[in-house]
Amino acid sequence: MKKTEKQKVNKEMQFKGHSQRTPLLMMFFLIALFFFFALDLVLGSVNIPLGDTFSVLLGKVPLDESSEVIIMNLRLPRALAAAFGGAALAVAGLLMQTLFRNPLAGPFILGISSGASLGVAIIVLLFGGVSAATLPQMLRSTGFLGSATVAIAAFIGSSAVLMIVLFVSRKIDSNVTILILGLMFGYITDSLVTVLIHFSDPEKVKAFSEWTFGTFDVRWAEISILVPVIIIALILSFLLTKPLNALLLGEEYATSMGMSLSRTRSYLIVITALLAGIVTAFCGPIAFLGVAVPHLCKGVFVTADHRILVPGCTLLGGGLALFADMIAHLPGSNLTLPLSSVTSMLGAPVIIWVILYGNKLGRGVSV
Amino acid sequence: MKGTPLISTSDLSIGYKRRNREPTIVSGNLNLSLMPGELVCLIGPNGAGKSTLIRTLIGMQPCISGDIHLAGKLLNDFTAMEKARVLSVVVTSQVSISHFRAFDVVSLGRYPHTGWSGTLSEKDRQMVSYSLAAVGANELSSRYMSELSDGEKQKVMIARGLAQDPAVLVLDEPTAFLDIPHKIEIMRILKSLSRHPGRAVLLSIHDLDIAVRTADKIWLFNRKGEFYSGAPEDLILQGVFGSAFEMGGVHFDSKKGTFIISPEKKGNVSLIGEDNTEYIWTSHALERAGYTICNSNTNVTIEIQNSNGDTFWRYFNHADEHDFYSIADLIQFLSKTHGNDGFQKPLSDYSRYPEFGQEAFPEGQ
Incomplete structure (x- = not known):
């Protein structure tokens, strides 16, 4: 009897302790985000002293003028793209996991990345022939992603697929059907890409596959589009936390509580399109961040409440993307690894852990 | 005390509309009413139209013809949010939800009453606590949903429905996954909820025994889709129970009010x-x-x-x-x-x- 009372008190304390822990964790992740951001500016193939980095950021002229160019034109936009891109992918993944009540859903579940790669494949593999061998050459010298054409092609491709999904979804009641439709559209576009690859020169195929590796190396012009769009979409997703929480109980309950399923679903799909589409257009299809971060976030904050998860995923996604970008650039060397393989190596173990141990923790697979 | 019915229908036909074809009518000419203070059990053999009726009454499925009034107003005139403040629903399917506490789930019931972020006011919190207490789930409040047994989960889901502060609580087979003591406990809870002034409870159920013992009124579909309504005892005396459910080797014992397996006479x-x-x-x-x-x-x-x-x-x-x-x-x-x-x-x-x-x-x- 006494023991059960004690357990009860313990439970109560845990319950209260929890809500107090959340702001602390949030602060911790915010600090970690800034820490990784700074680290991403300092580390790289060229060694720039910490003091110089800060003086550049504060607008002073450092001793070595090349450091200013490296930091202002290469590292700062890259770090911004990583922080915002990672946040965007993580939140997009969270929205899709909640909408489809599927732990393996991610920002690309509706064929966004497939649509984008089809767009890029058409530009690079088909029309790349116009400028013959100069295109891949040019792309490599200026940084492949610097090409605005490629970004536009990717964005048109992903939007086209999403438009189809959105249009079809208005006539469909079940989210599972939409999920399967998205997957099927993905297969169709992927197979078209494969056909294009099959008939293309190895040179162009190489240029295309470089895009599929993903990178946060972007220019300021792209940052000026990327960052505002992501900020707006993140604010919009925070405004949808109430219907997102209702969706946790399933579509039937959510509708019975007064939520409009078709409207909420359209909003969520459009926001995901903005978040994942814009990142894919400028940075390429970056794997696993969007699937893994929401799970990490649910595990760390031990909640499914989107009022905590949306900001949590923003901070955690940004921080992890910066970390992945740092590893990809192999500090101290001139080599870079494909970004997508780094994020996969970081993300896949998280998914494996969720599948194997998610249930044993007594909280179920994190949907 | 007993004013207007909370749910009433006139010449309602329920069924499925299909594109380019005549609608399939499951049952027609339904004139039923659910009065405040009533616990009504909807029973009938599988496939007779229980779920169709429930889904039609809560507006999840369009009716073929006729009118449904909810609290004196046409059901179609309600916005989703307005309806959610009058009527709450507990569906059959089990929710599987992780990283979420019972308290959080019940809080979601305040959905139609809270602002854009769903933040609970003091009044909302009180309603959530009251709802948990009303179903005897106070001690579950801080436990995670995935740790709860089927019976405990069902209590939490009923508390969530109650937190919506509805006049009508509709439950689709709330006892389906439970063993007998838990079924009876849930029915006891629902009966006590129906005694709240101005509230009525409608549920569909498979267990006739339990329905006969708890319901104030029974709505019954037989195999042909014919509908009967009345006190359980009235329906037994009219002999509709037996005809609705009987099949080879099983028959309804009108003295005991239960179905029995007819053994071979020795x-x-x-x-x-x-x-x-x-x-x-x-x-x-x-x-x-x-x-x-x-x-x-x-x-x-x-x-x-x-x-x-x-x-x-x-x-x-x-x-x-x-x-x-x-x-x-x-x-x-x-x-x-x-x-x-x-x-x-x-x-x-x-x-x-x-x-x-x-x-x-x-x-x-």
């Missing part, structure tokens, strides 16, 4: 004993074994006796006499000595009870 016995529990359960056992109790002109007599506080059963016929100290021994003996009657019947008799073949011949094989 013969008549006399049962002598005081009018006590031993007598009741002995007669149950004998009936289960296929014997009819008619205290005259029988070859077999069983007498319940008592010596020094121990009960024993004395069997005697013209020639024989035996004492047994448990009902099991008695029944086993009966089936051994008299079981041959059943065993030698032609095989065609088995085929009359395909689904209850085992139960129809529990002994003597």
